[in-house]
Amino acid sequence: MQLVLVELINGKCKKTALEAVAFAAKMGETTALALGTASADTLQALGAYGIGKVLHINNEKLNQVYSKAYTKAIAAAATHVGADTVILSHNSTGRMVAPRVAVRMEAALFAGVNELPGNDTIRKAVFSGKAFADLQMSTGKKVISLNPNSYKAVAGTGTASVESFSVDFADSDFDYAITGVEDEAGGHVPLPEAEIVVSGGRGLKGPEHWGIVEDLAKALGAATACSRPVADIGWRPHHEHVGQTGITIKPTLYIAVGISGAIQHLAGVNQSKVIVVINKDPEAPFFKAADYGIVGDAFEVLPRITEAVKKLHAGA
C-alpha cells in the first residue's frame, strides 16, 4: 500500500497534489491523506485520479504547513493503512516535510523525482538539469517526492470514499509560528507550477518595456519570469528570477526574450519540454539549447506573436 499527501489551498487540491495523486495511483494501490479544510466533494473527486480512499484530517491548523505536525500526520496515516511508500510533491512543502518523514519512518528518500523509467528505478535530474541519475528503488520503506510538472494528472471517472482521521497533536508539533503570508504571485499561477512561462532579460532594455512580455503571457495563459541580472538591478521582483540561484522550472513551453542564455540561467530552465529563444544576437548561446529560435527585435516580433496567439485561441 502507498500513501499520497494531498495538499490543499483554499479548500481545493493543489495542482501539484493532483500530479502526486495520479503518479502514485499509477505506481500502485494508494490511499490519500488530505490535511486541512476541504469539502467532502473535493476529496471524493480524487477518485477520478485513481484513488479509492481518502483519509482526511479536517483541522484548520493544517491549512498551513508545519513540518513536524505534517510528519506526525503522515507517519500515523502510513501506519494506519499499512503503507510502506509515501509520495508527495517536491514543492516547498515536500522540501520541508519529506526528509523528516523519511527519517521518522526509517525510509529511503528519493527527492525531486522526474519519472520511473523501470519498475525498480527512479529517475531524477542532477547537475542542475544537465544529466539524470537513476536510483535503485529500495524494496523496503520509501518516500518519493515528485518534481512539479513532471507527471500530468488526467482526470478519469470515479469517486473516492472519505474517512475522517485524527492524530493527537502536541503543541510541540507546531514548533514555529507563521506570523505573515504575502502573496507575491498576485493570484496568478505560481511560477514552478506554470505550464507556459514567458521570460525576459536585459535585452528588453528596461522595466517599462515589460508590457510586451506580459501581453504575450496573458494571451498564452502563462506566468512571467526573468533572468538574474534583471532581478538584481530591480527591473523585476526576485521571485520571478529563474536560474541556478533562483527558481528551477519545468514548464511545457519556455519562451525566453532578450536572454543570452548563460549557463546559470540554463540550469533553471533546461528541463523545459520546448524552449523558444527570441534574441537580436544570432550568437546568443541560448539558441544552442533551444527548439525554436527567432533572431530579431523583440519589440517588433513579440506583439505580432501575441496577436497570432490571440487569433489562434479565438479560432479554436
Add this chain to the structure above:
Amino acid sequence: MKLLVCISKVPDTTAKVAFTDGNTRYNENGVQFIINPYDEWYALVRALELKETLGGSVTVINVGKADNEQIIRKALALGADDAVRIDMDPADAWQVASQIAQYAKGGGFDIIFTGKETIDYNGGIVGGMLAELLDLPYVALAAKLDVDGTQLNIAQEMEGVKQLIKVSMPCVVSAQKGMAEARIPNMRGILASKSKPVQVIPASGDAAKSPVKVFVMPAEKQGCKMISAENPEELVQLLHNEAKVI
C-alpha cells in the same frame, strides 16, 4: 551564538558534466570544485554576519575525503573559526545527514545552516533530516533571517508566496538567495585560514539508502529550428501544430 554551517563540495557551475566507470561515477578529470553556492553565498555568509554583529563562533562541517580540504580552507578564509571534516565519501544525503547529526548532537549549536540544495544532486534533503534526527524545528527556503533575542524572524520564499516565521533557537535553517551577498576572501583571511583548526573525525555507521545506480545524459536537442523575424506568426503555428504545446 554558536553556529554550524554544513558545506558541500560541488563541481563549478561551468564544469563539464560527464561520467566514467560505465556512467556510474562523475568524471572529476580537470574539474574545478567549489563550495556549493547556496551553502557559501547564503548560509555561510549570513552566519558570518551574525557572528560579526552578535559575537560567537562559526564552525563549518563537511562530509568528505581529504581532497575536500581545499573548499574547507576557503570557508575558513571567508571567516569561519574552525572546521570539521567527517572522513567518508558519502553515497547519499542520508549518510551526510546522519554523520553531521552525530557530530552536532549535544554540540550546543544555536543555528545549524544548510543551503537550499546542492547544485550537483539537487535534493535539498540534509537540513530536514538533521532537524528530525536532532528533534529541532526546521525552516527551509529562508531568504531572510534576523535574530530577535532567543528567537529568529525568518522570511521563506515559496511558490509565489513569502511566509514570515518566528522560531526559537536551536533550529535548522536552509538558506537561499536573499539571505546575504557573496563575499570574496581577503588576503588576511586566506593567511589566517592556514592556521585554523580542521578536526577530522572518522565516519561511523549508517549505510546509504538511495545511492545512484547509473547516470544518464539527456537526449540531444534536435537542433534549433530558426524562424524568420519577417514572419514570427509561423512560430505560433509550429508551437500549435508541430510541438503541440499551445
